[in-house]
Amino acid sequence: MKVYVAGHRGMVGSAIVRQLSQQKNIQILTRTHKELDLTQQQAVAEFMATEKPDVVILAAAKVGGIHANNTYPAEFIYENLMMECNVIHQAFAAGVKRLLFLGSSCIYPKFAPQPMTEAALLTGVLEATNEPYAVAKIAGIKLCESYNRQYGVDYRSVMPTNLYGPNDNFHPDNSHVVPALIRRFHEAKLAQAPEVVIWGTGTPMREFLHVDDMASASLFVLNLDVATYQANTQPMLSHINVGTGTDITIRDLALTIAKVTEYQGNIIFDSTKPDGTPRKLMDVSRLANMGWTATIALEQGLRDAYRWFIEHVSQGEARL
Numbered sequence: 079m080k081v082y083v084a085g086h087r088g089m090v091g092s093a094i095v096r097q098l099s100q101q102k103n104i105q106i107l108t109r110t111h112k113e114l115d116l117t118q119q120q121a122v123a124e125f126m127a128t129e130k131p132d133v134v135i136l137a138a139a140k141v142g143g144i145h146a147n148n149t150y151p152a153e154f155i156y157e158n159l160m161m162e163c164n165v166i167h168q169a170f171a172a173g174v175k176r177l178l179f180l181g182s183s184c185i186y187p188k189f190a191p192q193p194m195t196e197a198a199l200l201t202g203v204l205e206a207t208n209e210p211y212a213v214a215k216i217a218g219i220k221l222c223e224s225y226n227r228q229y230g231v232d233y234r235s236v237m238p239t240n241l242y243g244p245n246d247n248f249h250p251d252n253s254h255v256v257p258a259l260i261r262r263f264h265e266a267k268l269a270q271a272p273e274v275v276i277w278g279t280g281t282p283m284r285e286f287l288h289v290d291d292m293a294s295a296s297l298f299v300l301n302l303d304v305a306t307y308q309a310n311t312q313p314m315l316s317h318i319n320v321g322t323g324t325d326i327t328i329r330d331l332a333l334t335i336a337k338v339t340e341y342q343g344n345i346i347f348d349s350t351k352p353d354g355t356p357r358k359l360m361d362v363s364r365l366a367n368m369g370w371t372a373t374i375a376l377e378q379g380l381r382d383a384y385r386w387f388i389e390h391v392s393q394g395e396a397r398l
């Protein structure tokens with residue numbers, strides 16, 4: 079079976095490739111961003127028509143944390159819509175029967191009841207800092223569902239909570255909170271800095287999933303037999319939440335990362351920076367009912383991410 083993993087050099091795509099390569103009879107097909115720009119319709123059409131994969135996993139996207147989403151909204155909506163339209167439509171045109179689309183927990187309303195079930199989609203106003211990205215991700219779900227309805231293909235969607243782990247983006251401004259704080263605490267420890275600044279009030283709550291768990295959940299959903307998948311989803315409410323089912327405050331996350339990195343100075347909060355949505359805890363019962371739950375505890379996962387950061391920073395390989 080030929081499986082095309084779009085975004086195979088990213089955090090999630092690389093974790094999926096690591097796990098797929100353990101399976102028998104799988105030919106993994108990849109292209110770097112430079113080799114194939116997924117925003118380019120003709121190039122994607124030619125690639126799909128030539129390679130004719132059996133399965134497509136769409137883990138490529140324009141991705142970033144709260145600051146990047148808030149600063150570059152045009153790129154976040156345009157590039158993500160283009161990649162989704164091109165990959166999903168051209169996969170269909172090339173006869174691909176099964177596809178997995180990766181969305182995000184930010185598709186849900188800013189003040190959705192907690193924990194957020196899949197049915198909360200399109201029931202309220204989105205969080206302003208990432209609304210353009212969220213609209214593109216909602217469009218991705220609806221693309222999959224529409225091709226399923228009209229053409230009888232089997233295009234599935236998973237909605238990850240906030241992720242972290244090996245191959246994350248450690249940029250100081252554009253990354254998500256976990257890699258940003260791993261880097262900031264590490265550098266503060268080395269510089270013996272008296273304090274580390276955390277954005278926002280520290281009160282927002284977030285749920286964090288290690289990327290190896292995310293890859294495992296993605297392959298679990300992809301490999302579910304059609305009857306099980308259809309029995310646990312609805313045709314126009316087909317996406318599946320992926321998370322741990324537990325969350326913590328950003329303050330407690332910062333304290334845990336300080337512990338993992340062995341930083342002993344003070345932590346202060348810059349409330350001029352945005353908090354984003356106050357809470358986005360996933361209801362993960364749909365996936366649990368089908369038999370998958372997360373296995374990596376947060377502190378254990380953060381230790382793994384920090385170990386990876388240290389090893390790859392010294393080799394000059396981390397995305398800084």
Ligand SMILES: NC(=O)C1=CN([C@@H]2O[C@H](COP(=O)(O)OP(=O)(O)OC[C@H]3O[C@@H](n4cnc5c(N)ncnc54)[C@H](OP(=O)(O)O)[C@@H]3O)[C@@H](O)[C@H]2O)C=CC1
Pocket residue numbers: 084085086087088089090091110111112114115116117136137138139140141157161180181182183238239240241242245246247254
């Ligand atoms: N990280 C997180 O916390 C979360 C991620 N997700 C979703 O999971 C998926 C994977 O995210 P993650 O692995 O973290 O992101 P990364 O940024 O680590 O990886 C994204 C990959 O997509 C590639 N890519 C981006 N634009 C293009 C393009 N135009 N053409 C070809 N390739 C492109 C990137 O290549 P290059 O670097 O060369 O541009 C990169 O390899 C995304 O759909 C994301 O929205 C959902 C929730 C949380």
Ligand SMILES: C[C@H]1O[C@H](OP(=O)(O)OP(=O)(O)OC[C@H]2O[C@@H](n3cnc4c(=O)[nH]c(N)nc43)[C@H](O)[C@@H]2O)[C@@H](O)[C@@H](O)C1=O
Pocket residue numbers: 141142143144145147182183184207208211239240241251252253254255256258259275276277278282284328351352353354355
């Ligand atoms: C996965 C998800 O990621 C984005 O949403 P987000 O959940 O708000 O993600 P975040 O990781 O950037 O921030 C989480 C919280 O942490 C606080 N925070 C503190 N200090 C830093 C810090 O130094 N960097 C960052 N990034 N955040 C910080 C920050 O203020 C916020 O309260 C979406 O845009 C969208 O991409 C999406 O779907």
